[in-house]
Amino acid sequence: MTIRAAILGFGTVGQGVHDILFEKQQELAKLAGDQIEVCGVLVQNLEKPRPIKEHLFVTDHFEDILSLKPDIVFEATVGEEPSFTYLSQAIARGIHIVTANKVMFAAYGPSLLAQANSHVGIGYEATTAAGTPIIGLISKLMQVNQITGVEAILNGTSNYILTAMQSEGKPFSRALQEAQERGYAEADPSNDIEGDDAFYKLMILSHLLYNRQPDWETVPCEGISSLTAKEIEKAKRNGEKIRHVAALSFNNGSLTASVKPVALPSSHCLYSIEGVDNAVTVTSDLAGSVTLRGPGAGKRPTASAMIEDAVHILQNNPARRPQLSQ
Numbered sequence: 098m099t100i101r102a103a104i105l106g107f108g109t110v111g112q113g114v115h116d117i118l119f120e121k122q123q124e125l126a127k128l129a130g131d132q133i134e135v136c137g138v139l140v141q142n143l144e145k146p147r148p149i150k151e152h153l154f155v156t157d158h159f160e161d162i163l164s165l166k167p168d169i170v171f172e173a174t175v176g177e178e179p180s181f182t183y184l185s186q187a188i189a190r191g192i193h194i195v196t197a198n199k200v201m202f203a204a205y206g207p208s209l210l211a212q213a214n215s216h217v218g219i220g221y222e223a224t225t226a227a228g229t230p231i232i233g234l235i236s237k238l239m240q241v242n243q244i245t246g247v248e249a250i251l252n253g254t255s256n257y258i259l260t261a262m263q264s265e266g267k268p269f270s271r272a273l274q275e276a277q278e279r280g281y282a283e284a285d286p287s288n289d290i291e292g293d294d295a296f297y298k299l300m301i302l303s304h305l306l307y308n309r310q311p312d313w314e315t316v317p318c319e320g321i322s323s324l325t326a327k328e329i330e331k332a333k334r335n336g337e338k339i340r341h342v343a344a345l346s347f348n349n350g351s352l353t354a355s356v357k358p359v360a361l362p363s364s365h366c367l368y369s370i371e372g373v374d375n376a377v378t379v380t381s382d383l384a385g386s387v388t389l390r391g392p393g394a395g396k397r398p399t400a401s402a403m404i405e406d407a408v409h410i411l412q413n414n415p416a417r418r419p420q421l422s423q
């Protein structure tokens with residue numbers, strides 16, 4: 098018997114999942130208990146040329162994917178919809194889901210987790226800091242520890258720009274252009290530089306940590322696009338570095354969050370995070386401060402997080418398809 102996997106979205110991340118499932122076939126079979134076979138791929142535009150094996154079933158209709166009766170779906174499409182609807186339908190059929198889609202999961206993760214309850218596995222490590230296993234770390238650490246705060250660099254593009262401004266004295270526009278030339282920033286970089294991307298990830302962490310999110314409208318979300326070379330210079334003169342910090346704090350039952358540029362002293366855990374790296378510092382009552390640093394984006398780091406999630410789910414759900422409803 099094989100484990101049937103479908104991939105929703107075949108862009109950077111979906112292709113990465115496909116490649117790793119193929120490359121690590123034998124290791125994965127040992128870990129998951131059976132061979133994992135890709136039974137189908139969902140895309141938006143069937144006409145687009147893509148590096149995909151000829152025999153693989155590719156469709157632009159999600160119903161076709163459901164009719165293949167996959168055991169698990171890897172979701173790597175963009176935006177809230179239709180991905181939320183698709184994943185909700187998959188869960189209703191007892192299909193495990195693994196997603197990288199932070200925009201959708203920030204808004205609908207709580208609802209999907211509630212729907213899945215303990216019957217279906219949900220993996221979302223890839224939504225937040227991609228290949229850096231912060232979700233896994235927190236899930237383990239939070240059981241006894243009370244986590245009082247999180248400070249994080251959750252967007253590699255903005256950190257790359259700030260690093261170039263600080264260490265090479267480049268103006269914002271030049272640093273952004275360089276990030277785009279190197280493939281770190283999208284043609285439309287606003288989600289990264291205005292803080293939305295970090296905000297979505299912070300909301301995912303908030304739900305994981307505190308089982309709730311602050312009212313989105315009340316969270317200050319300030320980008321880095323208006324930072325001037327003068328402000329960067331001033332921080333430098335003071336022995337500080339400006340970093341784009343996403344923060345959560347939980348005190349006496351009150352939860353606050355923010356995303357904004359902050360001048361950090363050299364003693365701060367996030368001071369040394371350079372280039373496209375992400376890092377998350379979690380402060381808790383027993384363990385103190387723990388910082389995890391690593392790649393926050395990219396084909397293989399993101400796909401790696403999804404594959405690890407899948408293995409974890411399959412190992413912990415031996416009866417793979419409970420068929421909750423048809």
Ligand SMILES: NC(=O)c1ccc[n+]([C@@H]2O[C@H](COP(=O)([O-])OP(=O)(O)OC[C@H]3O[C@@H](n4cnc5c(N)ncnc54)[C@H](OP(=O)(O)O)[C@@H]3O)[C@@H](O)[C@H]2O)c1
Pocket residue numbers: 105106107108109110111139140141142143145157172173174175176178179197198199200223224227393394395396399
């Ligand atoms: N790239 C990263 O480093 C990274 C890191 C962490 C998380 N993520 C998240 O992972 C997801 C995928 O990112 P990506 O970089 O792989 O994006 P991408 O390269 O733009 O690929 C998106 C894929 O989704 C498909 N798609 C979009 N809308 C669809 C729809 N309505 N129905 C079916 N297929 C649809 C597209 O189909 P076509 O090919 O036909 O256009 C494409 O194959 C996003 O949510 C992103 O935020 C990405």
